[in-house]
Amino acid sequence: MFALLAFPRRSVTVYGVDLRVRELVPDLDQLRNQRAWAERCVKPTLAHSLAYGHGAQVKGAVSAARLFAVRTVVPSRGATIGYQPSVGFATGSPSRAALDAASRPSRVAI
Secondary structure, three states, X not given: OHHHHHOOOOOEEEEXXXXXXXXXXXXXXXXXXXXXXXXXXXXXXXXXHHHHXXXXXEOOOOOHHHEEEEEEEOOOHHHXXXXXXXXXXXXXXXXXXXXXXXXOOOOOOO
16 A cells, blocks of 8 residues: 555555575564563564564565565556645744644644
């Protein structure tokens, strides 16, 4: 889904790769996040990385020959005709009323 939002006018292909368990190592960043933010007592093991971090890292490089296409999504023609990205922004005033807690924030359409 992210790729379709990031590249709305381009085809997106999702690739898979077959790996052996011995080629995986724990994702230490995710385990550190689990300890810091979820306050879980996790160990730096592959089992905890898969169970709590929902992933692992691959040992070494993965050759392109091991990749296979899982799915290709082509954007629909109707979704991209006349597509014009737009950005909305709000401006603020440094006046006392703008800083007053009782003042109401203005609404901005994005």
